Structure formats: C-alpha cells, structure tokens
Amino acid sequence: MKRTLLGGPASSRFVIPSSSDDATYGSPHWIGKGLTCVCFKPKGNCQPVCINLTPLQEERLIRLKHRMKVYFDASKLDHQDALRALWSASFPGHELRGLVSDQWKEMGWQGRDPSTDFRGAGFISLENLLFFAKTFSTSFQNLLMKQGRKGVVFEYPFAVAGVNITFMIMQMLDLDAATKPRTFIRTVFLQMLSENEWAFDLLYCVAFVVMDKQWLETNATYMQFNDILKSTRVQLEKELMIDDVLRIEDMPSYSLLS
DSSP states (O other): BOOOSSOOOOOOOOOOOTTTTTGGSOOOOTTTTSSEEEEOOOOOOOOOOEEOOOOHHHHHHHHHHHHHHHOOOSSSSHHHHHHHHHHHHHSSSSOOOOOOSSSGGGGSSSSSSSGGGOOOOTTTHHHHHHHHHHHHHHHHHHHHTTTTOTTOOOOOOHHHHHHHHHHHHHHTTTTTTTTOSSSSSHHHHHHHHHTTTTTTHHHHHHHHHHHHHHHTTTTTOOGHHHHHHHHHHHHHHHHHTTOOOSSSSSGGGGGGGG
8 A cells, every 4th residue: 555645746946946935944943843743654554643753753853954954154164174075075086176166066066156056955955965975975976977878968967956956855845844744755754764863865865866867767958957856756755655665775766876
C-alpha cells in the first residue's frame, strides 16, 4: 500500500528565491510551539496515528528549523570558512584567489560574489552543497564538471540550481509550520529525521541527482528548469510515500548516488 499524498507540489523558479517567499525567514517564534506531537501513517494502516516526539526527536527538529533560519553572513568567519571549504571540495588543488572572484562563476554562481546567491535559502543551502561535496564526492564532481553529457545542448548553472533545490525541499517538507503536520510528506520525514539527524542533507543529495537525471532524460533547456524542479519534487514525494521507505537510504533514487 502507498500512502495517500495530500496536496500537490508548489511552484518553483529558476532564480534565487526571495526571502519573502513562504516566510522562509523570521524570528524563531516556533521554539516550544507545536513540537510535542506528530501524526504519521504506520505501515499497512490507513488511519494516521498521533505520537509524542521523544526529547531526541524534538531536539533534532528544533536544530533543523534553526538551520533553516540562518542567513548567510559574509562577515562571519565560520561562514567564510564554509565557503572556502566548498571551493576546496569542488576544485581540489586549485587555489581560490578570494571570496569575491570570477572563479566562482566556474561553479555556476551568478556573479563574482556567491554570498549574494544564498539570500533565498540561507546558510543551509551552502551546508547542503558542502555536505554533498564531501559525502558523495563522485556524484558531486560528475554533476559539477558535467561529465558524461554527450549530446546535451543546454546545461544549468550548478550552484544556483543547488540553492533552488534547498528551497524546494523546504517548501515540500513544510517544516516551518507551527501547527500539526499538514501533509503526510512532512510526518514521514520527521520519522526519518528521528533515525538520522542528517536526513535533510541526504534528501538534498537525492534531489540533486534526481533533478539532473530528469534534465538529461528530457533534454531540457535553461527555460525549462522550473518544470524540471517541479517534476523532481513529484518524484521525491512519490518515493517518500512508499511503504518500505523508512529512511532516506531506502528511497529508490538513493542508488543514483556514489
């Protein structure tokens, strides 16, 4: 049996999303609100069940929601270090001349200063890229360097696509809602988060390779990225609703990662 999906995918854009979209940012009003109970659909049962979050589950959810609220701040040393680490992981052995440099365009940023592109999804989008680069370096390099792309006429800017993927997952999981979960997708993910604190980052990596696969299969153009992102979300939602998928690693598309 497959879970019944409530609601369809929200629209996405091939631009750096605005911080005003869906109230991605704001004061941490969610702390201590609506976190003690979560409803989920157990396997083989059509009725949702409400359980209390354990202290560990609640702590992980709070930490993830806090990560989603952090702006990228180019004046912070740890944010600068993360940006340098991303360059080192992306281009090993190639020295970065500066945090503002034309070199960043090689990675698919819109200009010389990548910090301006993080405004839509915040610091977590940089963390996602860095996690992908370090955890699945082969897949990351294949996508970044456009390897194995015979016959591909149009390509997407890698880094900007990554920021859009982070924003898409935020919308899909609806984690910023202060009330009870409004979709099964959110409740299923919360159970996965209780199993692995890095579930969001792992889902990001899966989303990236799914998006790239659909881009190649449809021979998409730059102007079709919006549609590709929508279909990527639909694919992720379908896989998350499969009964046997209890962890991100159980998703069929996880096998695309290397």
